[in-house]
Amino acid sequence: MSLCLKTLNEKIAYIKKLFEDFKEIQIQSFSSQTKSYRNKAEFAIFHKDDDIFYAMFDGKKKYIIKDFEIANDKIKTAMPTVLNALNSNKKLKEKLFAIEFLSTKFDISVTLLYHKNIDLIKKELENFSLELKLKIIARSKGKKLVFNGEILKQELDIFEKKYYYLYSNECFIQANTFINEKMIEWILTELKTQDKKDLLELYCGYGNFTIPLSFVFDNILATEVSKKNIEFALENCKLNNTKNINFARLSSEELNKAINKERSFFRLKNVNLDDFSFSHILVDPPRAGLSKDVVNLVKKYENIIYVSCNPKSLKDNIKDIDTHELKKLAIFDQFANTEHIECIAILKKKGF
Ligand SMILES: C[S@@+](CC[C@H](N)C(=O)[O-])C[C@H]1O[C@@H](n2cnc3c(N)ncnc32)[C@H](O)[C@@H]1O
Numbered sequence: 001m002s003l004c005l006k007t008l009n010e011k012i013a014y015i016k017k018l019f020e021d022f023k024e025i026q027i028q029s030f031s032s033q034t035k036s037y038r039n040k041a042e043f044a045i046f047h048k049d050d051d052i053f054y055a056m057f058d059g060k061k062k063y064i065i066k067d068f069e070i071a072n073d074k075i076k077t078a079m080p081t082v083l084n085a086l087n088s089n090k091k092l093k094e095k096l097f098a099i100e101f102l103s104t105k106f107d108i109s110v111t112l113l114y115h116k117n118i119d120l121i122k123k124e125l126e127n128f129s130l131e132l133k134l135k136i137i138a139r140s141k142g143k144k145l146v147f148n149g150e151i152l153k154q155e156l157d158i159f160e161k162k163y164y165y166l167y168s169n170e171c172f173i174q175a176n177t178f179i180n181e182k183m184i185e186w187i188l189t190e191l192k193t194q195d196k197k198d199l200l201e202l203y204c205g206y207g208n209f210t211i212p213l214s215f216v217f218d219n220i221l222a223t224e225v226s227k228k229n230i231e232f233a234l235e236n237c238k239l240n241n242t243k244n245i246n247f248a249r250l251s252s253e254e255l256n257k258a259i260n261k262e263r264s265f266f267r268l269k270n271v272n273l274d275d276f277s278f279s280h281i282l283v284d285p286p287r288a289g290l291s292k293d294v295v296n297l298v299k300k301y302e303n304i305i306y307v308s309c310n311p312k313s314l315k316d317n318i319k320d321i322d323t324h325e326l327k328k329l330a331i332f333d334q335f336a337n338t339e340h341i342e343c344i345a346i347l348k349k350k351g352f
Contacts, residue, residue: 006339008331015331015341018311022318028330030182034337037176038070040169041079042100045093052086052093054079070337074103078134082110085132091121092128102169104154105177109135111169118143137169158184158212164239165206170228172205179334183344184212186330187282187305190346191216194303197279202252202294206232207245209282209307214242221276225251246271252285256297279303289313292320299323304347309334311341324349 008031015027043065046055054065068079078101086093095116102109118125118140129136129147136147154165158181167173174180187209196217204210204222206229214220222245224230230249237245248267250258257263259273281298283290284307290298298304299321308314318326324347334342 006337008333008336011331011333011341015311015329015343018315019326019329022326022329025326025329028186028328030179030186030330030332032176032179032333032336035069036072036076037178037336038075039072039104039177040100040102040173040175041068041071041075042098043068044098045096047093052083052096054083054099071101072103074108075101078108078110081132082134085128089124089128091124100169102152102173104152106155107135107152109137109150109152109169111137111139114138114140116140118145156181156184156212158188161212163211165208165211165232165236166239167206167232168228171226171232172229174208174334176334176336179332179342180208183307183332183334183342184209186332186344188212188216190305190328191280195279197277199280199282200276200278200301201282202255203284203286204233204247205229205284207236207247209284210245210247211236211240211242213282214240214245217280218244219276220245221248221271221273221278222246223248223250223252223255225249252283252294252297253291256293259297259300280305283307285313287313290317295320302349302352304345306345306347308343308345309340311343314343314345318345318347321347 008029012029019025043054043056046053046064056063056065095114096112097115098113100111118138122145125136125138125145126147135149137150138145150168151166156163199213199217199220201210201220201222204224210220210222227249230247233247248271250265250267254265258265258268278301280303281301282305283298287310289310295317304324326345327348328346330344332342
């Protein structure tokens with residue numbers, strides 16, 4: 001995470017400038033508390049003499065982290081306890097090179113990353129997990145050990161309705177739970193006045209958007225490349241009693257080939273693509289944005305909802321989606337007090 005700080009006002013000014021070609025566009029913004037919001041934190045471990053410290057790098061510059069004020073209270077409470085316990089155990093701190101905290105409204109897990117065979121410290125790890133009453137995951141090359149479980153339960157409150165999710169630190173997790181809830185509420189509000197049939201969702205993760213949206217669309221086909229995410233997405237359907245979602249483990253590029261009938265996939269054996277009538281497509285790609293093929297795919301649909309953690313790739317993609325007009329743009333301060341910006345754009349096919 002970058003240590004360069006930026007306020008929401010600075011981000012709004014930046015986005016206004018970046019999107020100045022889109023003159024009629026109104027830009028909405030949603031603020032977050034600027035401290036104690038982040039539900040995940042990753043640190044390098046810095047070894048000095050016999051002690052270890054949390055550290056972060058900004059380019060080549062190293063920062064020792066004593067107080068990580070953007071982390072939520074669960075993580076802030078765990079950080080010193082975990083560090084003290086590690087520092088008092090030679091075997092546990094030796095060759096430890098990184099640590100990750102992941103928390104939900106109910107729970108927290110800690111992942112320890114080692115440059116040594118973790119089988120040799122299995123007993124110490126087990127005691128560490130028992131003493132601290134924490135879910136501990138230890139990883140080294142090709143190995144993973146889990147103590148006290150690794151699955152976390154999350155609850156989202158969307159317009160006073162509760163949605164439940166299970167996931168682990170192998171899934172993609174939105175970093176700011178409050179803003180995540182606001183993003184879902186904003187999309188649902190935007191959809192209220194639109195005609196809706198079926199939704200095609202790309203980059204769906206464990207079903208973060210899919211589950212609440214399944215209650216306003218007839219059917220959803222949601223795709224994602226990561227096997228773990230799809231496993232949890234299927235569990236999350238059961239947890240929320242949703243029956244109108246088909247999840248498929250496919251990259252967006254593979255899905256494009258399937259839709260264009262260039263290739264068939266065993267992973268789509270239970271899905272007939274021709275049965276769907278997609279009125280909307282939702283994409284939430286990684287920072288690089290959409291590839292050329294996926295830009296061509298999204299152009300096929302009347303309504304596009306584009307969730308983006310990189311305004312530059314968002315703008316480049318929107319310029320290439322020349323079949324559509326940018327109707328709305330909202331900034332969500334998901335990464336408050338850092339330079340990162342999350343946006344959602346709503347596009348509609350020209351002539352509709
Ligand atoms: C920004 S995350 C969004 C996840 C989800 N929408 C959420 O809100 O939690 C991007 C997701 O895209 C997946 N992904 C990355 N490259 C992909 C690709 N080429 N095709 C499909 N999914 C991909 C990642 O595994 C990750 O879950």
